[in-house]
Amino acid sequence: MPTPAEPIRLNKRMAELGLCSRREADFWIEQGWVKVNGQVAAMGVKVTPADRVEVDRQAQGHQAQQVTILLHKPVGYVSGQAEDGHAPAVSLINPRTHWREDPSHQRFSPPQLRGLAPAGRLDIDSVGLLVLTQDGRVARQLIGEDSGVEKEYLVRVSCIHEGAERTADVQAVFPREQLARLRHGLSLDGQRLKPARVDWQNPEQLRFVLTEGKKRQIRRMCEQVGLKVVGLKRIRIGRVMLGNLPQGQWRYLGPQERF
Structure with missing residues (x-):
């Protein structure tokens, strides 16, 4: 007989299912947007693969508003937090540096900077494609332990x-x-x-x-x-190319693009 699976925290299970990141899962649980076996889940609850996890439409709507940004990083910017007097790449994300030829036609708004973080790194003396995202699913796909994205x-x-x-x-x-x-x-x-x-x-x-x-x-x-x-x-x-994006400018990952 197979041994039953050990219970794990709900946020970890939701990340394994590809629903969201652990941080997002905690936020959704706090909002009351997650049910386990039909009951609103409490923070810290543990589940097994046999338990039914359901997510409210409000959570899906919240996720749909999250953005993923493609930046052509120049030399002299660090990928993450500012260090040694060098500015972080996220400081380049503003309306003036938004590529005019962005095919997504999406408009910039300040809330898009909230929680926007690099999914991977690019050295200070390197240039090229850097991904910044609010979406935990994208981050996990690109930098998760089991990621095999080229x-x-x-x-x-x-x-x-x-x-x-x-x-x-x-x-x-x-x-x-x-x-x-x-x-x-x-x-x-x-x-x-x-x-x-x-x-x-x-x-x-x-x-x-x-x-x-x-x-x-x-x-x-x-x-x-x-x-x-x-x-x-x-x-x-992955399948996303830097293409003609000018250095120091950025565009949105389009709705049909996948890594």
């Missing part, structure tokens, strides 16, 4: 091997076996990295496709094989 980068490199610093044709002098190591064979912080797709785009630029995002991962990977990153740009997250 992220694509264009990476300009130079050689740091002695005698190779001055060449512009890095591809010509870079050993093939080291390229193989970039794809599958490196570890960071004592952990083996997941396989990556790494190919030359031109003699001084590599294309990386990763399904994980350790701190300064690409820069540290390159250092291990004798390369120095001199420019890094994220151009895709």
